[in-house]
Amino acid sequence: MADVAAKAGVSRALVSIIFRGQPGASEETRQRVLRVADEIGYHPDSAARLLARGRSRTLGVMFTVHQTFHADLISGIYPEAERLGYDVLLSAATYDRSEAKAAEALLSHRCEALILLGPEAEAGYLDELGRRAATVSVGRRVPRARVDFVHSAEGKGVHQAMEHLVELGHRRIVHIDGGRSPGSAERRRAYRAAMRRHGLEAEVRVIPGQHTEESGIESGRLFLAERDQGQALPTAVLAGNDRCAWGLLMALTRAGVDVPRDVSVVGYDDSHLSHLMPIGLTTVRQDATLMAEHAVRFAVERLENPELEAREAVLDPKLVVRGTSGKAPETTA
Amino acid sequence: MADVAAKAGVSRALVSIIFRGQPGASEETRQRVLRVADEIGYHPDSAARLLARGRSRTLGVMFTVHQTFHADLISGIYPEAERLGYDVLLSAATYDRSEAKAAEALLSHRCEALILLGPEAEAGYLDELGRRAATVSVGRRVPRARVDFVHSAEGKGVHQAMEHLVELGHRRIVHIDGGRSPGSAERRRAYRAAMRRHGLEAEVRVIPGQHTEESGIESGRLFLAERDQGQALPTAVLAGNDRCAWGLLMALTRAGVDVPRDVSVVGYDDSHLSHLMPIGLTTVRQDATLMAEHAVRFAVERLENPELEAREAVLDPKLVVRGTSGKAPETTA
DNA sequence: TACACAGACTAGAGCGCGCTAGTAGAGCGC
DNA sequence: GCGCTCTACTAGCGCGCTCTAGTCTGTGTA
Known part of the structure; x- marks a missing residue:
């Protein structure tokens, strides 16, 4: 900065003023200083700037x-x-x-x-x-x-998702939650509330999960294992977020389960990939x-x-x- | 820092020494200073640190x-x-x-x-x-x-992938490239070389693409549109990277094309998700x-x-x- | 006893800026 | 000529730290 000032024939303070884009320098000087700075390859040092102000x-x-x-x-x-x-x-x-x-x-x-x-x-x-x-x-x-x-109003989002599923005739709706992840508690609560509201207390089932693909896959495997033991698959799954929904989707598809014919899956986030999935993920957009x-x-x-x-x-x-x-x-x- | 020094009854310089973990302070003083700093809630300011050294x-x-x-x-x-x-x-x-x-x-x-x-x-x-x-x-x-x-040695990676496909009997192998993306040029070159090596010059086909899911989807749509006009699908596609492969996979699957029965797809990167795909993506690991x-x-x-x-x-x-x-x-x- | 030496500590300059308080000079009205 | 204001510019302190060149004590050694 001192170099620039010297070479441009002005004080350091003026160079400072110019680089901060403040008024107080003539257009002519401004141009000259900027040109000189460019020649020298001067870039203001933000550590010092930071310290000073x-x-x-x-x-x-x-x-x-x-x-x-x-x-x-x-x-x-x-x-x-x-x-x-x-x-x-x-x-x-x-x-x-x-x-x-x-x-x-x-x-x-x-x-x-x-x-x-x-x-x-x-x-x-x-x-x-x-x-x-x-x-x-x-x-x-x-x-x-x-x-x-x-x-986002997690409750409202889950509410909409649940209404949607119930309207489609689903009753055995399972929720894979997000563990301690942000928003999970509220989503879980809203899920339970919705089930209760529709008289489905008996069907309430929350699977401990995480907001990762792995978690979705694991849950999928769990469902499949249960099915192999004679238990029925859930008809719909409300995943903790899109990544989890995606993992679940992968696991189910891989095992020949048809989504949405056999199982409906709903995610949460509408993250940038969810419209790219094989059949487009039904999800709650934030x-x-x-x-x-x-x-x-x-x-x-x-x-x-x-x-x-x-x-x-x-x-x-x-x-x-x-x-x-x-x-x-x-x-x- | 001055506060810490004052409260601990030492000089600022010594506090500095202690916080830099340098030798030159007795264990006793060290402990005392650190305790005082903790009480005050002092954290060294890296902008200043940065400026000083x-x-x-x-x-x-x-x-x-x-x-x-x-x-x-x-x-x-x-x-x-x-x-x-x-x-x-x-x-x-x-x-x-x-x-x-x-x-x-x-x-x-x-x-x-x-x-x-x-x-x-x-x-x-x-x-x-x-x-x-x-x-x-x-x-x-x-x-x-x-x-x-x-x-990574792009050439070698593509080489391996192409050998694999050719061994599986593929001839109509298409490459979706990554445009100006890093590594694309080399992958493209290696693809061409491999085709030539196997006497498949006539089949060489590079589709301009990008390293995004969207690009894969687009290419997929292109293939499908061609099929609907009577052209044959490629039997194998070497995608520019995993994301592109994934998009392609989605597009094909959505249209009822069976992977890998109808079309084989190979990616590039082995990014953290590729083993999670519906059937696990064949890819080149970096x-x-x-x-x-x-x-x-x-x-x-x-x-x-x-x-x-x-x-x-x-x-x-x-x-x-x-x-x-x-x-x-x-x-x- | 005298001297070197290591360990514990300190004074104070300086890193590259921003900013406050200022000066110099031009322009203006009276 | 004076005082005034306005613009263009400058001097120099200080931000919070590091680092060099010390000082001061206590211990070992000739």
Whole structure:
């Protein structure tokens, strides 16, 4: 920067002003400085910039690798952050890299705010994060914590899905849940409520699962094993999310079970692949772009006003009927 | 930091020493300082740290959202970077965020080295990046540029796949390529060579495609449309990568074409999902973990010795035969 | 006793910027 | 000529840390 200033015959301060795009420099000087900078190959160093102004204007996003829906969210976060003048840094949680590690990395790189995509860490830790930085959780409610929350109305989504299945004549509807994954508890609850509402308490069955393909496959195998022992297959399965639904679909198809003739399958997310499946996945759409925009806005607003109470954005999900749900087979149960 | 020092009754310098884990502080003081820091909630600020020591010890990784194989690579990058004492920052290219933007973000955050996963930007720009920072390209060769290169031997992989198909009796083997995507050119070349070697020049057919599910679906539709006009389906398809193979699979299955009875499909990558497909995708495995480790090591070695010539690591891929490839149908062509 | 030496610790410069408080000079009205 | 305002620009402190070059003590050695 000093070099640029020297070569352009101005002070460092003016170079700074120009690179920040602030008023206070003549158009002529501006052009000259920019040209010189380009020649020298000068790029402002954001570590120093960061240090100098108190603020980093950087949002940290924690996501989980392989979660398709997170990819959808990330695509939505960038443009909104840019619109509001913020930088974005990503940090991934993986099989052997904990969410805490991912979050700490972001924090130590001076992210002012954290956007956590489907965090599964314990509530206490998330609350701690909320105190250390403006924090937004997408998909996971963190009760009584200083953390904003963006999600879709899981209950409504499940409600729509269940109405759809019941209307198609299904009664033996099983739910594969998402374990401790964000949103799972609420989906589970809504499933139970719907079953009860339709007088199907006796049929309620929740299979412990996860939001992964593997989990769907495992559940599929379980159903098939049961069938081989004379038990009837469920006529419909409400999966914890799209990935799980996909795994289930794979397992069933592979075993010659026809979806939706024999079994209907409904997912959750409408992640970017679900319309690509063999017959198009019936699923509950969460609008990733909208959720991302809300998350970014929450983070920024909280930065501008740290006193804000923890807020919540609930977006309405929408059932998307595609090919994996159909009329219930003649039931013998 | 000053607070911690004051409260613990030592100098800032000593606190620094302790937080860097350097020798030069008694065990007793060390414990005391760490305890005080914990009470105050002090975390070292890496922007300042970064600025102070010339080096950031941070690797920047650029990837493309939704590329499953990139997720596999990222999972492998973290542990290796940590082992070598480096931090990792991610930046994603998306539909409307260019690779250049993603890379600049990393650079301006002081990443010392860039690891580009499957970059598609023009060679000139990559070369420029190579001059600005230690740069490693994974999957894409950048001739005559100051960029290290990690990839698998595309030729060998395709070779194996083609031998496999030919042995199964296939002759009408079509290749959906990956356009400008990394590795595509080489795969395309190897496909042509293999066809020629087996006297199948006349059957050579390369369909312009991309490394996306959509591309596979499109190609599938094309084949089906041709069939409806009386043309024969290919008996085998070598897709550009797994995602493309998957899309193709979906399109064919949806139309009632039986894989592998009617058409065999072979992918490329062995990305984390390919064994989960309905019948398990026959594909060419690239070892993501190994590739990631090489990439990190290249980056670090180049940082330690900037004079190093651009290097290349070629890993041997391996055909993984699963369920999507089978004997060629009785040919009428 | 004198001296070297290692271990524990500190003072203070400086990393590359942003920002506040300023100056210099031009233009204007009286 | 004066004071005023406005634009274009600058001096220099400080952000939170690292690192070099020390100081000071206590211990071993000639």
